Amino acid sequence: MTQAVILRILQSIGVILVMTVIVFIGLHAIGNPVDVLIPSDADQIERARAVEALGLDKPLWQQYFYFLQGILHGDLGRSFVSGEPALELIMKRLPATLELAISAVVLALLIGVPLGLMAGIYPKSLASRLSVGLSVLGFSVPAFWIAIMMIIVFAVNLGWLPSSGRGDTVRVLGVEWSFLTLDGLRHLLLPALSLSIYKMSLVFRLVRAGAIEISRAEYIRFARAKGLGRRRIVMVHVLKNILIPVITIVGLELGGTIAFAVVTETIFAWPGTGSLIIKSISVLDRPVIVAYLIVIALLFVTINLLTDLAYLILDPRIREKMA
């Protein structure tokens, strides 16, 4: 078990190193950030000074070497634009993104799991067939389109919900959160919902397929023969078996959502890391981009580890193999 965790961490360090090299070379190939940063009427001397200040006068391999040295001291560099430490910039934005991504996943589970169970157990009911149809839509309609439609319907036409920003926030544990205030929740609802439609469909399909398959299992028949009520059979015997694939998907999706909530954040002007990274890419702010990617990679690794740990809790057969 410990061995597996250590191996996983070593692997992710390797992945992060390779990724930073690619980002350094890639951004170098795209262009020179100085051209974007200094005013267009600046003269040669000002330009040279800026290049020197950002350390861009050194050869690329040396810049990369300085960067690695910085990492060892816990320093991911400073933004070319604002001069603030890159990591700090990201950490300031990260709670907003985490809040959005987690809300989306929780929403997907809260709606997807019960609907999926119902559709798997009463496959012929009207509600089940309707949900199956809707889930196909949820799969195939792109999230950005859903987001725009939601804004048109709920924000513009009906005027029920705001369409941009985070609204009021509360400071808890030194971080600003929206979901703890009513106004924040109102702001959160539309972006979280539009981000969760696809995941909801995925969870629904997965739970439905699982429920259909497991309802036919011999041990469910035996559970009925023991005289157990339907509620206990579904909520314990069926659900616990379905949770394993669901946890896998949720783990993968949570990482993906944190990394790729960019589009939704842009549409709803949600001040998360997504909009930060878009802005940073447009001005080739390399330290921020690299720091962002490192943070995301670490998050991915952590979530995957947690997913594996969840398996151990849920499936005794895996627990035995790992021990």
Added chain:
Amino acid sequence: MDMQDTTTLRVRDLNIWLGDRAQRRAIIEDVSLDIRAGEVLCLVGESGSGKTLTGLAIMGMLEGGINFAGEVLFGGQNLLALDETAMQRVRGNRLAMIFQDPMMTLNPVLRVGTQVAETIRAHRRVSWAEAWREGCEALRLVGIPSPEERMRCYPHEFSGGMRQRVAIAIAFLHRPDLIIADEPTTALDVTTQSQILAQVQDLSAKFGTAFLWVTHDLALAAGLADRIAVMYAGKIVETGTCFEVLSTPRHPYTKGLLNSVPTALEKGARLAQIPGAIPSPGSIPSGCRFLPRCNRSTAQCATDPVTDQTKSHQFRCWHPLEVSA
């Protein structure tokens, strides 16, 4: 009347069929059975003859889309007329069932103890701790060593024989009047099989439990049954005491089954077979359903044979085999 009082289970004209009135495909036709208290009735027949479905129908566990009619009288009520909630109170309580494959009957992600204790709690208002303690005793009763530890284990940590013991312990939890056993020893090896059979016989003698034991193994039926019912293509073709059916079979199908059992005496001799295969639902011939495979058939066999319901030994055949002295 005396007989009636000791009857635990009385099945009358059980019919099971698929499809609607226009395209009715019979699976079980006019099955009637009586099981007296403490008696073991072996329901014998080939795969596909409808033995398992008969058991599931008695349990009220036929899947949706399967139609049924008839009466299953048990504990003073017609089980087929009960709704699901009322039936839940009967299942696992007065009437239990054990299944064929012990590797599949326990939920892989729940502790064995949970699966035992929840059955107790489904029928009696007791605390988890109390149910757990009773569960330990139940496992001890079926010969599972150190049950306190084994209760905390998961099914994959048990062998097939041990899992079937758990299933049997669960079936016996509420000292049922009747257990339906659907080939519970078929998937086990011979030594485990005989251990488990001995265990079941002990327990049923101790608690006076009756059994409807579904099997295709005539040797097992010979050792276990008080009475035997032979099923063919959804109908019972012969019933009688164990001795009557096995030593003086009257129906040609029963005779054929008995001849198919290998014996040590005629080593090297070719095993007798019943030619042909069991008809599938929908292609069952009218009249005697064994007709296409029978070598004694005459024109009379085109009509369905009737049985003499008053006798102990009943057979559904126009040309029964003679009782050889």
